[in-house]
Amino acid sequence: MRLSEFIALNVNRIVDEWEHFAKTITPAAHSMDSVSLRDHAKSILLAAARDMTKPQTPSEQAAKARGEGPEKTPSLDEAGASHGELRHNVGFDLVQMTSEFRHLRATVIRLWVGSLDSPNLAYFQDMIRFNEAIDEALAESTAAYAEQVNRSRDIFLAILGHDLRAPLQAVSMSTELLMRKTTLEGDALACASHIQRGTRHMAVMVSDLLELVRSRLGRSLPIEPAPMDMAEAAHAAIAEACAGNPECDPTLQVLGDARGNWDPGRIAQMLQNLIGNALQHGSNKRDVIVTLKGEPLSVRLTVHNFGIPIPEDAIATIFDPLVRNADEELGQPSTSLGLGLFIVKEVVDAHKGTIEVSSNEVEGTTFTVVLPKRT
Known part of the structure; x- marks a missing residue:
């Protein structure tokens, strides 16, 4: 039986093993039900099986192996990207997420090879095509996961920068008031001046940080001419x-x-x-x-x-x-x-x-x- 046929016929059995492995990825898996643990596994497998049945020339295969293939598999990429986003949201780290694909690859090959009576050359080609499909799904999952990490970091920096403004303003205003209402001399005046300059410099840095975050979140710099x-x-x-x-x-x-x-x-x-x-x-x-x-x-x-x-x-x-x-x-x-x-x-x-x-x-x-x- 060709590998694409084997995957389509045994997809539920393979996903059962995916779920069993995903349960071992703790602590994130502790709070996940069966549906969440099996997330997108079936879609990824069936998309991979469909991709394996499509004709592919040697040059296209070589290009895909280098990540240069002109055509992707939309259903496979969509399932992989969605999986990466959701695994990030439930608390998987990047190593844990990629380990799911490693286990999926090993499970499919092990079950398929165990079902074969007399392998031939075409079966080895099936293994190559399956590995290509899993690598594509993994790449999309990793990219989507990384994008979620970057967005979470940028939102954190935006919140941090915004919250720092209030205490900085309090320090600045208090220093200004102190220097106006009190006669400071010598070391006391020097210390107050240092606080004033340091606060001003920190305010500029916070402002610059917020502009960076605004740009990374895809927002253009607002102006009022x-x-x-x-x-x-x-x-x-x-x-x-x-x-x-x-x-x-x-x-x-x-x-x-x-x-x-x-x-x-x-x-x-x-x-x-x-x-x-x-x-x-x-x-x-x-x-x-x-x-x-x-x-x-x-x-x-x-x-x-x-x-x-x-x-x-x-x-x-x-x-x-x-x-x-x-x-x-x-x-x-x-x-x-x-x-x-x-x-x-x-x-x-x-x-x-x-x-x-x-x-x-x-x-x-x-x-x-x-x-x-x-x-």
Whole structure:
């Protein structure tokens, strides 16, 4: 009997063994009934059996073995993906879920081989086709499981970031009130200033984390455009970046009309991150140059600094979240989440603008942003 026929005729017996094995996967299986334990096993087996009866050329078989097959089996993929999602939801870990497929494969081969009287070459081909089908189902289950893990993590981070805002605001407001109502001197004043700066930095990190989570959950950056002057925003961003740092003295050059219709809060966020990045990685905090050039339909912003150039192979991923920067590669600690340039790119995209970066040892590093005056 061919393997596809054997699976179709004995599917309930095979699923019984699947259920028996799934019961041993604890503690998740303790709270599951028979229907949950047998979840999608029958659908996966019958879809695999149907796939095995379809013609397949040697080249198609080789491509499928490499995971490159142009055609998938929709019913098999759907059952595998659903199984992966549900196993994640009931508490199986990834190793436990994949062990079900290993056991299913072994069970089917063992039962089928035990039923054979005189195997021939076609039977070995059946085994190959069955293994291919199970591997496809396993791949879909693993992908769906991983997606659920990522989504659960992102939701957790969103909740954490949201809940951190309230205590941070309480610390910030209490420090502000203390410094206004009480005359502090010496070490007490220094400690209060440290708390104030640390709280501000933590608030920025929490905000960046929430923007990352928003992006990963598939939500675009919301903006509320309004008339504003980017030159004024740049002055404010420089003052914010240099607060409490006497060595900080970037040069701001404004050419032409830098007014437009943008989201003031997002533009401030973009400027602070770009200027802060230049100050952090520049060799001299006084050599940072911020230039605004008003053009008829857009404003061109450049932020330039000298320092260790960005490696050419790193430029392609520099706007990706959580990318390690050059300082970290050199063993220098960083207090950043690595989200600053990612946020900059999100702000630029939300305003339908463009951003580019060039970097070499002679000319330094320049970030160039072009934003249309009306979004």
